[in-house]
Amino acid sequence: MAYDDDNIFAKILRGEIPCDKVHETEHSLAFRDINPQTPVHVLVIPKGKYVSMDDFSANASDAEQADFMRAVGAVARMEGIVENGYRVLSNIGRDGHQEVPHLHMHVFGGKNLGRMIKPIDK
Ligand code: 5GP
Numbered sequence: 001m002a003y004d005d006d007n008i009f010a011k012i013l014r015g016e017i018p019c020d021k022v023h024e025t026e027h028s029l030a031f032r033d034i035n036p037q038t039p040v041h042v043l044v045i046p047k048g049k050y051v052s053m054d055d056f057s058a059n060a061s062d063a064e065q066a067d068f069m070r071a072v073g074a075v076a077r078m079e080g081i082v083e084n085g086y087r088v089l090s091n092i093g094r095d096g097h098q099e100v101p102h103l104h105m106h107v108f109g110g111k112n113l114g115r116m117i118k119p120i121d122k
Helices: 008-013 054-061 062-078
Strands: 021-023 027-033 040-046 087-091 104-111
Touching: 008 027, 008 040, 021 062, 027 062, 040 062, 054 062, 062 087, 062 104
Parallel strands: none
Antiparallel strands: 021 027, 027 040, 040 104, 087 104
């Protein structure tokens, strides 16, 4: 999938629309989800134009990739969810129900999150 410069996270990165910033590094930005599903619901995105994890892992520099992983962990520590646990999740593509075509990790926490997914219909 080609990167769409008009996606909402690209606009946040350009400062065209606001976000509730939690953490920022050289290559990554973390901000609160506008429609939180859990008491802690933060989105961590790379600043580069990457659509998905497969795109990012193949095309981002080592520095961008290290920075992104460190940003996810830093958010968990900053949000105080390390002791009780949390969930990191990325929806990718059609089957993953990705709404915004800019790679993002959801960091969920602040409550018991239950089991990860429902049993699938085969
Ligand atoms: P996806 O389904 O792509 O994994 O999730 C996209 C997430 O982006 C959703 O949880 C949605 O609430 C969040 N979102 C969509 N638009 C905005 C926005 O303008 N600002 C923020 N902070 N989050 C957004």
